[in-house]
Amino acid sequence: MPKELKQQLIEESEEEYRKILERSSTRLSKELDETVERINLSVKKMSADVVTKELKSYEHLFEQYKNNALEEFDSSKEQTSNYQNELKAKLLEDIEKEKERLFALIDNKLSDAVMAFLLEAMQHEVDLGAQSDYLLKLLEEHKEEFKQALGS
Amino acid sequence: MKLTLVEEIISTEDLRGVIEEVKEYKKWFIHNQIKLKVSQRHKVSIRPELSNAAEALLDQANDGKELTATKIEDLIGYLEHCLIKSPLVRITLAAIPSAPIKHKIVAWLRTNISPSMLVDFRFNSSLLGGMVVISGSHIYDWSLRRQLLESKDKLDGVLRRV
Incomplete structure (x- = not known):
């Protein structure tokens, strides 16, 4: 083969090869871009899914914690209210008892005062003459008791 | 002879007092009886003054008859019995x-x-x-x-x- 032909064939081959390479490179580049694009999309979608899933999980947890907290708050509120009512009732009961005690004390003191007054006022100038029938009546009323005591 | 406590004798002190009175009376009585026995010419010593209670009791003791030392002794016995047992x-x-x-x-x-x-x-x-x-x-x-x-x-x- 002549050298020029060979040279020409080589150059045409090289040109052809170069074109093929270029076409391949372009196609590869295009496919690579598409692949990257697809991968990006997938990654984005996966990330979004993960984030959404995590957010949902946090939301669910938050909701649970919120509900628990609210339940405990309501329970505490109810307990506090019950305790307040118990204290109120106990206080009213104590006040009532103290009132009764003071009334009884006052009554007792008044009774003592009246008794002391009667004893003091009546013990002077006792008239036995006026009481003589009453004294005999007392003896008569307790005659049997007396007889039994003397008998024993 | 029925003896009862007279109304003047109320308490144990009253009774003790009357017992002493009657005892003194008994002494006088016996002494006087002896004097009269010895000689009617003896002066009767003055009768002791007695309380109403003692007089009433002595009246009960003599029961309308002559009072004797025995009857007075019985009276004293009765009164002392009352003092213990009443x-x-x-x-x-x-x-x-x-x-x-x-x-x-x-x-x-x-x-x-x-x-x-x-x-x-x-x-x-x-x-x-x-x-x-x-x-x-x-x-x-x-x-x-x-x-x-x-x-x-x-x-x-x-x-x-x-």
Whole structure:
């Protein structure tokens, strides 16, 4: 083969090869871009899914914690209210008892005062003459008791 | 011879006093009897003055007949027996009882409880009225003060209504 032909064939081959390479490179580049694009999309979608899933999980947890907290708050509120009512009732009961005690004390003191007054006022100038029938009546009323005591 | 305690003898002190009186009388009586036996010309010594109670008892003892030393001795024996054996009560009144009141009470006791009962009277003005009777270990508080104190609970109700 002549050298020029060979040279020409080589150059045409090289040109052809170069074109093929270029076409391949372009196609590869295009496919690579598409692949990257697809991968990006997938990654984005996966990330979004993960984030959404995590957010949902946090939301669910938050909701649970919120509900628990609210339940405990309501329970505490109810307990506090019950305790307040118990204290109120106990206080009213104590006040009532103290009132009764003071009334009884006052009554007792008044009774003592009246008794002391009667004893003091009546013990002077006792008239036995006026009481003589009453004294005999007392003896008569307790005659049997007396007889039994003397008998024993 | 039936002997009973006269109304003037109320307490043990009264009885002891009368016993002493009768004993003294007995001494005089015997002494006088001896003097008369020895000689009718001897002066009779003055009869000792006796209380109404002693006189009444000596009247009971002679029973309308002549009094003898034996009868006086029997009387003393009866009175000493009463001193030991008679039931004794202590009655406390709200004031010092007069003689009529004492006699009334003692008469009732001797009629209804025991004919030889002896009574010691005391007084305590804080009783206000009624009496407290002590007989042996028994105490009977029938005083007005006790009635008032027992009615103290009713006084509370009255005060609340006033």
